[in-house]
Amino acid sequence: MTGAPAIREKHDGALADRTSIRLWLRLLSCTTVMEKRIRRRFADRYDATLPRFDVLAALDRAPDGMTMGALSRALLVSSGNVTGVVQALLRDGYVLMTTSPTDGRASIVRLTPEGQDHFAELSEAHHEWIDAMLAGMSRHDREALYELLGALKLSLAADTGEEKP
């Protein structure tokens, strides 16, 4: 599979162009700006954090609750991490935690009604912020960007990090 082989210099293995690095830096910059902005607004206006929002969002999609392990896999974070975030949500009364009736090792986490309300509020604000941040792009450009990010996703999936054979 050789869609577009990287063009290399004759010397020392450095790529001839800086396209990739510039692209990565711009991608990182855009994401960082958006993420910091969302984080800041959550903190300032709702006394909330992005990781807690992520957990609430995952639980909102699972009315019957999720195990800690399922949460960890869904959010792509370590299980130890989930433990801390869920404990904070427990203190705030936004989630309930029960031991699974079928597996004594597993805990099942569930939104409380307060958690549902809280998430609904956060979610609406979050949606509006994203819309506003992207409002300066035409729908055509947004869709084109979405598609190209799909191509990037594929490229990332193809890169295994192995040394060249």
Place this chain on the structure above:
Amino acid sequence: MTGAPAIREKHDGALADRTSIRLWLRLLSCTTVMEKRIRRRFADRYDATLPRFDVLAALDRAPDGMTMGALSRALLVSSGNVTGVVQALLRDGYVLMTTSPTDGRASIVRLTPEGQDHFAELSEAHHEWIDAMLAGMSRHDREALYELLGALKLSLAADTGEEKP
């Protein structure tokens, strides 16, 4: 400037489409995957971290050194944060810190020769990793993605976070 005004529902101000949210989630996903991969490889193969690499990169561009404040502004992180990262680099012998001769409040941080060598090694690996991760995209697509991210950058700059007037 009205490239393509957002299409809104008649009711409750919610946008009619989910283009923006889907785009944001995909953007975040791609960046997170790349960032975690780089972070992991730095840790596994070089006993380094991404924040330290960022500081080294900024200092590498400033042969005469930078103040802590300049570093903080260049990297878009808090000054307290820079303090911690620079202290770690000091312990490793990669940077030197001196009080500014013209301003007793300011510290000037500079790479040591070891720091320069270390950064050169990290930088080359970093470059190769990025190239490999993006190698699955055609040059045309990479450039198109770069341009669209430029449009996103502009859109972000236009969003002030103010309430609608």
Place this chain on the structure above:
DNA sequence: GCTTGATATTTTAAGCTTGAAACTTTTTCC
């Protein structure tokens, strides 16, 4: 039934990140 290994979770140590408070030095303004 009991041992062995696998699985689910928590704990711990180390590091990054921020915002606010504290400290030092410089600048400004009488």
Place this chain on the structure above:
DNA sequence: GGAAAAAGTTTCAAGCTTAAAATATCAAGC
């Protein structure tokens, strides 16, 4: 020259993140 304000930096508390070690439970095989 001296007081007050401003600026550069560090310290501190709180929270997120990970990997690795420790706990507890389940499952398989004998």
